[in-house]
Amino acid sequence: VMEEIVWDFYKGKLDVLICTTIIESGVDIPNANTLIVEDSHRYGLAQLYQLRGRVGRSEKRAFAYFLYPKHVSKKALERLKVIKETVGPGSGFEIAMKDMEMRGIGSILGFEQHGNMNSIGLKLYSEILESSIRKAKGEVKETEKFLIDTEIEGVPGHLVIPESYVENPIERMRLYRRMAMATSVEELEDLLNEVEDRFGNPPEEVLSLFDYFKLRILGWLRGIKKIVFEDGGIVFVLKENLDLHLKGKYIYNKEKRTVVLYTDDDPLTTALAVLKE
Incomplete structure (x- = not known):
């Protein structure tokens, strides 16, 4: 009917x-x-x-x-x-960019956000998906042994590059991609200096975005499987056969392989400081 x-x-x-x-x-x-x-x-x-x-x-x-x-x-x-x-030719791309910025970057292959392919571009999405499938099959290439796979959930704050800071949507997409592809904190620091030279002092959202990607890299280097921000606490989930020795007041659960830290300070900054110790 x-x-x-x-x-x-x-x-x-x-x-x-x-x-x-x-x-x-x-x-x-x-x-x-x-x-x-x-x-x-x-x-x-x-x-x-x-x-x-x-x-x-x-x-x-x-x-x-x-x-x-x-x-x-x-x-x-x-x-x-x-x-x-947003009307006229190219409006679809503009709306995809806006959608990503309004919802945050989410997780690449997780469940925090749908529409992830639009967030990072088809090429990068395909590369990450193909690499993850090979890794699951045990077919990791030599060049992929350094794939940063630390997951981060519940990141506080708004992690975006605002249009008011970088007006060109294509340029914003390039910067997102370069952040996601960085494999060292030094590489991110160099990129941040470049961004400051080109666009001026970055707003808080951009600095937090760089901290997010630094945290992924440091977590990977320290053998952290997952970092979860929840209820004023930070949970570090350790990989198998790994002991994480951290200074300060932490709660270690050997069975769950987690390290829990409670803080009243900025959670993202605190997590970075912990992994830099």
Whole structure:
């Protein structure tokens, strides 16, 4: 029945089609020139973009109305603002960049965030995925023995390169990629100096982003499998057959192979200091 209704709408027998977001999945009706979305504040940025793309698919001028209540969250308003302001050729790439910056960088192959391929680019995503598959099969190449595989969860703060700091989206993507590909703290320090020379003093979000990638590298060098930030504490999960000797007040659980540290200071800075000891 649904197929018949959509077909009648396509042929012009129906003037209005009331439906769910199912139409975002590749429905192409050139004669449709007006879209009205109810409760648009409930949808993600990529979904709003796909819905908007259902109209304006011919030479006819099109209109898209996104309705939302008076009181909505700040993040919802930000998503709607992006949809309003991002139009024209290349808007898909712009929205992918905005989506990544609004949600944070997430984890590459984990469950913290969907749409990770858009975050780091298809080429890098494919390289990491291929390398991870080979590693799982025990087919690690000599050049991949130094793959940084320390996981970090629950990172506090907002880790992004703001558009107000680096305006060009392609340049921001390049910087994200270079950070992700760095294999030493010194390499990240050199990149940070380069960024400061080119764009001026970096804001707090950028400094935290560099600290995040430094933490991955230091965790890998110290044999840390995973670092978890939760409830004012930092949990270091150790790899097999590894004893981590740290100075200070730490709680070591031999069975779970975890080291727990509670702190009132900035968690990211504290974790870095611990691994530098």
